[in-house]
Amino acid sequence: MTARIAASFGAVAADYDRHAGLQRVVARRLAERITGLYRAAAPRPATLRILEIGAGTGLLTEALAPRLAGLGVSVHWTVTDLAPAMLERIGTRLRTLPGAFDRRRLDAADPRAIAALDGRFDLVCGSLVWQWLPDRAATLAALAARLAPGGRIALTTLLDGSLADWRAAWGAGLPDWPETGTLQAEWPGPGGVWEAADIAVAHEGARAFLRDLRGIGAAIGNARPDPARLRAAMRRLDAATGGDVGYRIGTGLWRRPPRPGVFVTGTDTGIGKTLVSAILARALGASYFKPIQTGLADEAGDTPTVAELAGVAVHPPVIALAAPLSPQDAARAEGITLDPAALRLPPGDGPLVVEGAGGLMVPIDGQTLMIDLIERFGLPVVLVARSTLGTINHTLLSLEALRRRGIAVAGVVLSGPPDVANRRAIETWGRVRVLAEIPRLDRVDANAVAEWGFTP
Known part of the structure; x- marks a missing residue:
C-alpha cells in the first residue's frame, strides 16, 4: 500500500498544485491555527524545530513559514514526504521561504522510521495526510515520542461525511474516512481535541471535479471505473450540485506536557x-x-x-x-x-x-x-x-x-x-x-x- 500511495502522488507531482484547491484552503487554515497558538504564547519562542509529514508540494510550508517569521520566530524545518517526486517539487518552493529546511523521504506509517529521526521537535504538523495512514494510533505514539516537552501536534484530515454528494451520485466504493470520536480515542495521552468544519469546493461541473480528483492522485472509487456508470454518476452530480462538492475537515491538536x-x-x-x-x-x-x-x-x-x-x-x-x-x-x-x-x-x-x-x-x-x-x-x-x-x-x-x-x-x-x-x-x-x-x-x-x- 505504501508503494502504491507513493507512486500515485509521485505521478502527479508536477501538476499537483493546479488541482489542489481544497488542499490549499485547508493548509492555510491550519497555518492560521498554528500561528495563533504561538502568537498567544507568553513568552513567545525565539526558535522552533518543526517536523512536517506528508508535505506534498509544500502548501502548508508555504502558508506557515512567513506567518511564523512575522512573529519573529526562527524555524528549522524537517520537511518529509513519501514520494521522492513530491520532495523534488517542494525544493523549488522552499527556496523562496524564510527558515532553514531539510528535506527527507519518510514513511509516516512506519513508527521505526519516525523513531530514527534526529533530535526533538517543537511542532509536528501535517495537512490532509492523516487519512492515508493505516495505523494512526501507532504513528501518533511515535510522533509524540519525538516531541520536546511542551511540543505540539497539529494535523488535518478528511472526516466521515466528506464528498457526500459524490458518494450519493457514485454509490459504494469510496473510502470510509474516520469520525471525530474514533480519532479522539487515538491520541497518545489526555487532552487532545479534534474539531470538525465543513468546506465547500466549487467546480465547473462534474467533469472538472473528477479532473481535480485525478490531478491530486486520488481515486474516483475504483481503479478502473465502468465508463457508463461513471457518466451516469457525473450526470447525477451535475443535476444535484452543478459539480460542487463538500468536505468535512478535522483539525487535531495535542500538546505534550512540559512535565507530568x-x-x-x-x-x-x-x-x-x-x-x-x-x-x-x-x-x-x-x-x-x-x-x-x-x-x-x-x-x-x-x-x-x-x-x-x-x-x-x-x-x-x-x-x-x-x-x-x-x-x-x-x-x-x-x-x-x-x-x-x-x-x-x-x-x-x-x-x-x-x-x-x-x-x-x-x-x-x-x-x-x-x-x-x-x-x-x-x-x-x-x-x-x-x-x-x-x-x-x-x-x-x-x-x-x-x-x-x-x-x-x-x-x-x-x-x-x-x-x-x-x-x-x-x-x-x-x-x-x-x-x-x-x-x-x-x-x-x-x-x-x-x-x-x-x-x-
Whole structure:
C-alpha cells in the first residue's frame, strides 16, 4: 500500500498544485491555527524545530513559514514526504521561504522510521495526510515520542461525511474516512481535541471535479471505473450540485506536557478546586503549586491546606495577596504591580498539580488572564464544575475557551449532588470525560482525600 500511495502522488507531482484547491484552503487554515497558538504564547519562542509529514508540494510550508517569521520566530524545518517526486517539487518552493529546511523521504506509517529521526521537535504538523495512514494510533505514539516537552501536534484530515454528494451520485466504493470520536480515542495521552468544519469546493461541473480528483492522485472509487456508470454518476452530480462538492475537515491538536501533572481550574470560585487538587496530588504522588494566592487576610491559604490533606510536598506561592479578590484587584488594593512573566513552574520533572486562582477569565493584571497562564504552563486541565442547574452552560463555555487556545483538557470533575442528565450533557456536548462526581462531604480530611482517589 505504501508503494502504491507513493507512486500515485509521485505521478502527479508536477501538476499537483493546479488541482489542489481544497488542499490549499485547508493548509492555510491550519497555518492560521498554528500561528495563533504561538502568537498567544507568553513568552513567545525565539526558535522552533518543526517536523512536517506528508508535505506534498509544500502548501502548508508555504502558508506557515512567513506567518511564523512575522512573529519573529526562527524555524528549522524537517520537511518529509513519501514520494521522492513530491520532495523534488517542494525544493523549488522552499527556496523562496524564510527558515532553514531539510528535506527527507519518510514513511509516516512506519513508527521505526519516525523513531530514527534526529533530535526533538517543537511542532509536528501535517495537512490532509492523516487519512492515508493505516495505523494512526501507532504513528501518533511515535510522533509524540519525538516531541520536546511542551511540543505540539497539529494535523488535518478528511472526516466521515466528506464528498457526500459524490458518494450519493457514485454509490459504494469510496473510502470510509474516520469520525471525530474514533480519532479522539487515538491520541497518545489526555487532552487532545479534534474539531470538525465543513468546506465547500466549487467546480465547473462534474467533469472538472473528477479532473481535480485525478490531478491530486486520488481515486474516483475504483481503479478502473465502468465508463457508463461513471457518466451516469457525473450526470447525477451535475443535476444535484452543478459539480460542487463538500468536505468535512478535522483539525487535531495535542500538546505534550512540559512535565507530568495537571492544572486545576474551575467554572466558579469556591467550587472545590483545592479539594480536587489535594485528591489528585495524593493519587498521582505529585507535589502541589498554587502560583497566585489571594484572600490571606481571612485564611491561611490553600497551600497549607493541601499539605495537610494530601501529605505531599508543596511549593510556596509566587504571589501572595491579602484581599479575597481577583489577583488584579487584590494587588491594586495593596498598591502592588504584578508581573505575570515571573510566574513559572517550579524546577523538577516529577508530577505536579497546579491550582489556579478562580476561573479561566480571572484577570491577573491589565493584560493577562488566568487562561493565559494555563496556556503558558502547558499542563492538561482538570476543570472543576458544580453539578447543579446552570453547570452545562458554564462548563461548555469553559471547555470551548480552553480548546480555542489549543489547551489540553484531561477531564471534568463535578462537585455537588450527582446529576445524571447534567453529566451526560457535559460528556456528550463537551467531548470530555467526567473523571469524578464528588458530593458535599460530611468531613474533609486526609482520610476523605484518600478515599476519593482518582486520576485523569
